[in-house]
Amino acid sequence: METNIVIQVKKLDLYYGKFQALKNINMEISGQEVTALIGPSGCGKSTFLRTLNRLNDLIDSVQIEGDVSIDGNNIYDKSCDVVALRKKVGMVFQKPNPFPKTIYDNVAYGPRVHGIKERKKLDAIVEKSLREAALWEEVKDNLSRSALRLSGGQQQRLCIARVLAVGPDVVLMDEPTSALDPIATQKIEDLIRELKERFTIVIVTHNMQQAARVSDSTAFFLNGEVLEMGETEIMFTHPLDQRTEDYITGKFG
Amino acid sequence: MTKNQLFSAPGGLAADYLRRKGHPSLVEGVAFVLLRLSMLFVIAAIFFIFYDIFSKGVGVISWEFITAMPRRGMTEGGIWSAVLGTVYLTLITAVASVPIGVFAAIYLNEYAKKNTFTRIIRLSIRNLAGVPSIVYGLFGVALFVRALELGTSLLSAGLTLGLLTLPVTVTASEEALKSVPDSFREGALALGATKWQAIRTNVIPSALPGIITGMILGISRAAGETAPILFTGAAFYLSSLPSSLSSRFMALPYHLFIMSTQHHSIEKVRPIAYGTALVLIGLVVTMNMSAILLRTHYRKKMRG
Numbered sequence: 001m002e003t004n005i006v007i008q009v010k011k012l013d014l015y016y017g018k019f020q021a022l023k024n025i026n027m028e029i030s031g032q033e034v035t036a037l038i039g040p041s042g043c044g045k046s047t048f049l050r051t052l053n054r055l056n057d058l059i060d061s062v063q064i065e066g067d068v069s070i071d072g073n074n075i076y077d078k079s080c081d082v083v084a085l086r087k088k089v090g091m092v093f094q095k096p097n098p099f100p101k102t103i104y105d106n107v108a109y110g111p112r113v114h115g116i117k118e119r120k121k122l123d124a125i126v127e128k129s130l131r132e133a134a135l136w137e138e139v140k141d142n143l144s145r146s147a148l149r150l151s152g153g154q155q156q157r158l159c160i161a162r163v164l165a166v167g168p169d170v171v172l173m174d175e176p177t178s179a180l181d182p183i184a185t186q187k188i189e190d191l192i193r194e195l196k197e198r199f200t201i202v203i204v205t206h207n208m209q210q211a212a213r214v215s216d217s218t219a220f221f222l223n224g225e226v227l228e229m230g231e232t233e234i235m236f237t238h239p240l241d242q243r244t245e246d247y248i249t250g251k252f253g
Numbered sequence: 254m255t256k257n258q259l260f261s262a263p264g265g266l267a268a269d270y271l272r273r274k275g276h277p278s279l280v281e282g283v284a285f286v287l288l289r290l291s292m293l294f295v296i297a298a299i300f301f302i303f304y305d306i307f308s309k310g311v312g313v314i315s316w317e318f319i320t321a322m323p324r325r326g327m328t329e330g331g332i333w334s335a336v337l338g339t340v341y342l343t344l345i346t347a348v349a350s351v352p353i354g355v356f357a358a359i360y361l362n363e364y365a366k367k368n369t370f371t372r373i374i375r376l377s378i379r380n381l382a383g384v385p386s387i388v389y390g391l392f393g394v395a396l397f398v399r400a401l402e403l404g405t406s407l408l409s410a411g412l413t414l415g416l417l418t419l420p421v422t423v424t425a426s427e428e429a430l431k432s433v434p435d436s437f438r439e440g441a442l443a444l445g446a447t448k449w450q451a452i453r454t455n456v457i458p459s460a461l462p463g464i465i466t467g468m469i470l471g472i473s474r475a476a477g478e479t480a481p482i483l484f485t486g487a488a489f490y491l492s493s494l495p496s497s498l499s500s501r502f503m504a505l506p507y508h509l510f511i512m513s514t515q516h517h518s519i520e521k522v523r524p525i526a527y528g529t530a531l532v533l534i535g536l537v538v539t540m541n542m543s544a545i546l547l548r549t550h551y552r553k554k555m556r557g
Contacts, residue, residue: 055439055443058438058439083446086443091443095436097440099437100458109446113441113447113450113454166444
């Protein structure tokens with residue numbers, strides 16, 4: 001299979017003050033694939049995910065060394081436009097975080113901050129994004145209702161629609177189903193499988209079955225390091241490292 | 254017996270005895286009564302003050318009382334000049350303290366680095382809120398009346414009261430901003446919004462009910478202050494209404510002070526003093542009520 005590398009990470013170190021949270025991460029993430037990041041709590045998965053859209057910049061004490069290139073451009077270069085980067089690299093959070101606005105305004109939020117004001121254009125984007133997030137049929141008659149009145153699963157799909165409305169290439173997902181029930185989780189997983197046709201998806205998950213179900217590649221994090229990375233099927237059947245096997249089979253978590 | 258010991262409460266034998274006697278929680282009962290008494294005491298005190306002022310003041314209240322100028326050495330007529338003075342003063346206070354207070358809070362909570370320096374600034378602002386109002390009055394004299402040569406005027410007094418409310422408005426706004434979940438900020442930033450866009454369109458709208466409530470509470474407190482305006486522009490008696498920012502003025506709290514302690518025939522004007530107190534309380538209560546109504550209105554709107 002021919003791979004096209006979209007994200008390339010080289011010698012990435014990240015410090016919170018004096019604590020080193022990521023140690024010498026090297027990784028290549030392919031386009032039109034789902035890459036799962038697994039590992040026990042506090043091992044650096046989410047931190048790593050947030051280096052990909054520079055969301056760690058918000059924390060004063062964070063220091064980052066190394067290279068992260070997306071489509072060949074180093075995103076930690078001084079010339080990098082963070083706003084453009086985040087437009088290109090969208091993010092879905094662990095807890096659904098709809099804004100306290102209407103469903104319509106939630107989806108239109110991104111396009112609006114990027115300067116689209118025309119109602120017709122916005123209408124079209126909102127409908128398209130909601131369809132892509134498999135939410136349109138459920139909300140099309142209630143677009144002016146508050147997003148906070150949706151169920152948890154619907155809220156998370158709304159957050160996905162909100163990301164898609166900006167037109168990203170990469171979608172980062174930080175445990176997107178950990179706050180959802182099994183049925184809502186399944187809907188999101190179906191959606192992820194559909195979306196990977198057109199987007200590069202990186203997903204952090206605590207659920208081994210989920211990683212096995214949705215991802216093509218998996219990276220196993222432990223104590224800030226990537227212990228093992230490779231095709232999900234191979235890694236889940238023939239892990240190279242004993243610790244990977246122990247984690248996958250539930251001997252520690 | 255062993256079983257009984259296992260289940261005996263920390264209260265020891267006495268509590269154990271009471272429990273068996275059918276008093277499962279005497280201590281809790283006593284605490285509950287004490288708490289309830291404290292609450293009743295507070296309510297009784299407030300009720301007594303309101304009742305006293307209302308019963309003695311309501312007799313003189315009329316449209317005429319509010320809208321007529323004081324006459325005959327303030328022994329007759331109304332309190333219009335004091336009402337209007339307080340309204341003007343409150344407006345100036347709001348204009349002086351609201352924008353600066355909100356902007357300072359936005360800076361402190363959203364932009365300033367979290368280090369020792371900002372902690373000191375925050376602590377200083379908290380402390381300023383506890384400075385006695387007479388000190389603000391003297392500071393107002395030194396700064397606005399003298400140094401800036403604004404004289405004893407509406408403007409000097411309004412700015413002094415603005416300074417007085419500033420710590421309250423900054424603190425209230427900051428608390429309101431702090432209560433906005435980080436996910437609103439991150440969510441917006443992750444969509445490619447700039448920091449200011451995220452704050453303007455996502456953080457401030459959510460914090461607005463809290464900010465407005467804090468503003469109104471701060472300003473309503475300023476409306477009832479006497480000491481800061483004493484030296485900065487409030488007048489004992491004026492025969493005309495203030496005509497500009499540099500005019501002196503009469504104000505409800507100061508008028509009340511005069512009517513109850515400084516007037517030449519105190520006994521005679523006592524009803525007017527009570528009427529003034531009632532109008533002042535009415536004004537402050539109205540402002541506080543509107544703060545509460547605004548907050549519930551916005552909260553409902555947020556929840557959709």
